[in-house]
Amino acid sequence: MRRWLALLVAATTSLVLIALLVPMALLIRAVAENGAMGRATAAAESVAVAVGTPDLELAMAQVSRPVTVFLPDGSTVGAAAARTDAARLAATGRSVTAAASGGREVLVSAQSSGGTAVIRVFVPDAELTKGVREAWLGLLVLGIVLVVLGIVLADRLALAVTRPVDGLARVSHRLAGGDLTARAEPGGPPEVRSVALALNHLAGRIDELLVAERESVADLSHRLRTPLTGLRLDAESLRDPEEAARVQARVDALERAVSAVITEARRRSAGRASCDAAAVVGERVRFWSVLAEDQCRELSISLPDGPLPVAVSAEELAACVDALLGNVFAHTPEGASMAVRLTPHPSGAVLAVEDSGPGFDPELLERGNSGGGSTGLGLDIARRTAESSGGHLAVSTPEGGGARVEMVFTAA
Structure with a gap:
């Protein structure tokens, strides 16, 4: 947006300056030419007054430019110059200007006792354009400065708009990532401030709805535990042991399913959490190391020297480690x-x-499924835990055989 706004201002400013400076440049040139021609005409008229008098040469000497006087008898006084058609036209009593090689000539007629004399004053091109190039260069520099100033001001204006919008985008990404504490700082134009306030209101409303959902999940867990307990008691009261065991197994399966649903709902409702993965993994491996020692298993562990924060709660990461290690104990000799x-x-x-x-x-x-009679729930728990933090899970077979499960967790 900043780039497009800068380009728009640059194009608009350039068009305005072209429409203003081009006529001004032409006017400066016309003024310079008119000034030079006016000075030449005044010089010619001052000499014309002295035509037919002894002061003619003195009047010509006082003019600081080449002056030629074509006398009625055909002779010439002053600077050498050819008698052109324009000079012959001026001899009829008309004052004219005409183009000449290297400039222009001003021809003024003057009456004398012997006829009509013509005073010619030559104006070189350098005098006609004197100061024009400098003025044009000044106008060009002024135009460039105005365009650059317009672009800088447009960029500052665009920044005042885009900076709050970028802040809104960052807040929305944080909210999408589960950080419900993210709030936008209202700023910029009134419309952008209105969007920021609306986003903050939406974030607050989402937080309220999640709190209500957590309360509903807690209430649901309490409501379901009571009938499940009643079913368990009824199953235990059955006289047929096989029937009681079968019903008891169904009740246990139902209780596990309900617990899984409630746990998943709580996990979705909970806010974004984090933990020190090194501490959690180390604690769970120490817990399982006792069983590994009993089964004569070689258990090696490699942890970083310092804390390693990840974007997953300690409870979820501990459950993930327990599920994976439990799979190893359950499905390997x-x-x-x-x-x-x-x-x-x-x-x-x-x-x-x-x-x-x-x-x-x-x-x-x-x-x-993972094989060996497993339902694959351990891997599914690990996969969902990794994906909930923004990572992923990969399963592979090492070169020497066996199994490897790798989970990538994003940093907190």
């Missing part, structure tokens, strides 16, 4: 080694979990 590495990444951080187990079945991965 005892004694299989495993490794956890957390490294910095240009966009944030990379969490990699490797094991030396049988690996993934590609066909099952395409259907959303």
